[in-house]
Amino acid sequence: MLLYALVLGCLILGSSAGAGANVKGCVYYDSTPFQPFKVTFDVPTSVVHCMYDKGSNATAQVTGYGVTCASVGHVSGKSSSSGGDLCATDDSRWGMSYVAGPKSGTTYSTWSAPIFGSDHIDLYGQKSTTHICGSGSTCSDYSIKVSSGGEDTVYIIFNPLASPSIFDYLGSISSIFDDLESPNSQMMEILQEVEEDLKLAG
Incomplete structure (x- = not known):
């Protein structure tokens, strides 16, 4: 009887919605x-997976x-699984991109609601200067805990004018080395280009 109750409890918990929050897209x-200009925030449907609420595109006017x-x-x-999907075991994934004049960027996130532990949202695939915060002020977080009721508000803050960090450069060129025919000479050329770019960015 006790085992039955435990199994039933797990099934009930497993069928509940995942992590949720009200989302604001931001630029810093x-x-x-x-002069004032418009920034747009879009939700790329191609990256949305196992989500109940997906949010919608939005715009803001930057004036200061x-x-x-x-x-x-x-979001x-x-x-839980339904209609043949595997959402009971798959990650809930969501993304958001922005365009502000010539600048643009994208971040992806996983939305987790473990049976034991706090619901949380984790960013991935973004520049190191993009963060998720619990208020409309800048922070340095890539992950945030949210309440199980889904009523919290989170702020995903992009920094369009931030200089790229060395980690962004390394991430952008890491795949290149897999295809190098002459690693030594081409690697030196790439590293020299990175050094010049860093000087210009500074």
């Missing part, structure tokens, strides 16, 4: 622009320095 500028945000809406993971 450390100076006021010469600091953080400017737009509400993307409610929540799907932790």
Whole structure:
């Protein structure tokens, strides 16, 4: 009887929705622009997997320095299977991209609601200057815990004008080395280009 109750409890927990939160897409500028401009936030459907609420595209008008945000809406993971999907075991994945003038970027995230432990959202695949925060102020977090009720608000903050870090450069060229025919000479050329780019960025 006890075993039956435990199994039934696990099934009930497993059929509940995954992690959820109200999401705001944001950009950060450390100076006021010469004139106001529009920034758009899009939810690429190609990266959405096992999600109940997917949010929607949004726009904001940047008029000054600091953080400017737009509400993307409610987003929540799907932790149960239906219609032949495998969401009871697959990760709930979601993404958001932005375009602000000539600058653009994308971040992806997993939305987890473990049976034991806190619900959490984890960014991946983004530049090192993109973070997820619990308020409309800049932070340095790539992961955040959220309440199981899904009523929290999280802020995904892009930094369009930030100089790329060495980690961004290494990530962008890591796949190149797999295809090198002459590793020594081509590696030196790539490293020299990276060094020149870093000098220009600085």
